Amino acid sequence: MNHDFSMQKKSVPDAANRLFDLIIGSWASQIIYTSAKAGIVDKIQTGFNSMEKLASILSINKPELNRLLSAVDALGLIRLHDTGLLELTEMGELLRSDKDETLHPFALLCGQDWHNKTWEHLFARLGSNNPAFDEVMGEPVFEYLTKNPIAGALFDNAMNALSSIWGPYVATELDLSKLHSVLDIGGGSGIFLAQILTHQPHLKGHLLDLPDAIDRARQSKHLSHFASAQRCDFIKGSFFDAIPVKADAHVMKFILHDWADHDALTILLNSHRALNPGGRLFIIEQVFSASSPPLARMSDIEMMLFGNGKERTAQEFIKLLERAAFKVESIKTTTTPFSIIEATAL
Ligand SMILES: C[S@@+](CC[C@H](N)C(=O)[O-])C[C@H]1O[C@@H](n2cnc3c(N)ncnc32)[C@H](O)[C@@H]1O
Known part of the structure; x- marks a missing residue:
C-alpha cells in the first residue's frame, strides 16, 4: 500500500x-574556470559533442x-x-574562446x-589598511602585471572580455559627434577605443597605457585597422x-575605481592639465548606491582587495571632479551595469 x-x-x-x-558559489566559479581552461566548450562547438569524443x-x-x-x-x-549528445546553451556560447564576444x-x-x-x-x-594583493603577492597589482607578462596579457584579455560584451552599448552612448579627437586613458588593448572609433568615423583616437600594455595593444587586432588608417596612435606613459x-x-x-581618492585626484588633475578649457571627460564606471545590484557591491570588494580603490557614489564622483576643476554635466545610466559621467574642464 502506498502512503502519501x-x-x-x-x-x-x-x-x-x-x-x-551562495556558499557554493566558488565551486561554480571553479567549474566554469576548469571548463574554460580545458577547452571543453570550444571542443563541443567544433563537433566533439559526445562525452567519448x-x-x-x-x-x-x-x-x-x-x-x-x-x-x-x-x-x-x-x-x-x-x-x-552535448550542446552549448546561449550561456555556453559566451564561454567560447574563438568568439569576439566572450567571457x-x-x-x-x-x-x-x-x-x-x-x-x-x-x-x-x-583589519588592515593594505590591499590584500600587496600583502599576498608582495607588490602592487599593476607592478606584478608588468613584471609577469603572461599575467599581464591575461589581465588585458579579461578586461577586453568585459568590453566585448558591454563596450558597444556604452561607446554608442558617448556624445562625441562634435569633437575631433579622443584619448583613452589607461585604455588597455584598445578594444573600447576601437568601438568608439567604429561608431564615430570622423574621430581620431589616442591610446595611453603603461609601456608593456601598449606593446600588447600594438600587437592586438583591435586597433590595427585604425592605426593603418592613421586614425589612432599609441602612447606609452603613466597617468x-x-x-x-x-x-x-x-x-x-574602469580606471578611477582602481585607486584611492588621492591617486584618483592626481589622475584627474593630469587629465585636466592636458585638456583645454571646455574639454570633455567621460568616466565609465559603476555608480554605487545603497540599491546597487550585487555586481557593483561585489566589485567594490574586489577593488578593496586588489588596491585601495572603490566603487564611488554619484556624490563622491561629483566632489572628486570638482576638486580637479571639472564640472559634472550629466550622469547617464546605460543598458549595461555601467554609467557615463560626463564632465567639462573649467
Ligand atoms: C582595470 S584596467 C581598465 C582597462 C580599460 N580601460 C578597460 O576598460 O578595459 C586598468 C588599466 O589601467 C592601466 N594602468 C595602470 N596603471 C597605469 C598608469 N600608471 N598609467 C597608465 N595606465 C595604467 C592598466 O595597464 C590597465 O590597462
Missing part, C-alpha cells in the same frame, strides 16, 4: 537553499569528465541530451592562483605623469 506522507513533510526554508547556493581529444578520464559535464549542465552552460578570458582570470589567494585574504583585509598629447576629450573606463 506529503502533508507531514516539512519544506526546507527557501532562505537555507538560497544561502547554500571529448574525453579522447582532451585526454581526460571518462568518469571524471562525465561528472564535470553533469555539473556544467546543471550550471546551464551545456545541455546533456539523453542520446549522449572566456574573464573566467580564466577568476580562476588564477593569485586571484584566488587575494580573495582568501578578505578577512585579514578587514600619474603629465599627459603628453592634446585631445578634445578624455575617456577613463
Whole structure:
C-alpha cells in the first residue's frame, strides 16, 4: 500500500537553499574556470559533442569528465541530451574562446592562483589598511602585471572580455559627434577605443597605457585597422605623469575605481592639465548606491582587495571632479551595469 506522507513533510526554508547556493558559489566559479581552461566548450562547438569524443581529444578520464559535464549542465552552460549528445546553451556560447564576444578570458582570470589567494585574504583585509594583493603577492597589482607578462596579457584579455560584451552599448552612448579627437586613458588593448572609433568615423583616437600594455595593444587586432588608417596612435606613459598629447576629450573606463581618492585626484588633475578649457571627460564606471545590484557591491570588494580603490557614489564622483576643476554635466545610466559621467574642464 502506498502512503502519501506529503502533508507531514516539512519544506526546507527557501532562505537555507538560497544561502547554500551562495556558499557554493566558488565551486561554480571553479567549474566554469576548469571548463574554460580545458577547452571543453570550444571542443563541443567544433563537433566533439559526445562525452567519448571529448574525453579522447582532451585526454581526460571518462568518469571524471562525465561528472564535470553533469555539473556544467546543471550550471546551464551545456545541455546533456539523453542520446549522449552535448550542446552549448546561449550561456555556453559566451564561454567560447574563438568568439569576439566572450567571457572566456574573464573566467580564466577568476580562476588564477593569485586571484584566488587575494580573495582568501578578505578577512585579514578587514583589519588592515593594505590591499590584500600587496600583502599576498608582495607588490602592487599593476607592478606584478608588468613584471609577469603572461599575467599581464591575461589581465588585458579579461578586461577586453568585459568590453566585448558591454563596450558597444556604452561607446554608442558617448556624445562625441562634435569633437575631433579622443584619448583613452589607461585604455588597455584598445578594444573600447576601437568601438568608439567604429561608431564615430570622423574621430581620431589616442591610446595611453603603461609601456608593456601598449606593446600588447600594438600587437592586438583591435586597433590595427585604425592605426593603418592613421586614425589612432599609441602612447606609452603613466597617468600619474603629465599627459603628453592634446585631445578634445578624455575617456577613463574602469580606471578611477582602481585607486584611492588621492591617486584618483592626481589622475584627474593630469587629465585636466592636458585638456583645454571646455574639454570633455567621460568616466565609465559603476555608480554605487545603497540599491546597487550585487555586481557593483561585489566589485567594490574586489577593488578593496586588489588596491585601495572603490566603487564611488554619484556624490563622491561629483566632489572628486570638482576638486580637479571639472564640472559634472550629466550622469547617464546605460543598458549595461555601467554609467557615463560626463564632465567639462573649467
Ligand atoms: C582595470 S584596467 C581598465 C582597462 C580599460 N580601460 C578597460 O576598460 O578595459 C586598468 C588599466 O589601467 C592601466 N594602468 C595602470 N596603471 C597605469 C598608469 N600608471 N598609467 C597608465 N595606465 C595604467 C592598466 O595597464 C590597465 O590597462
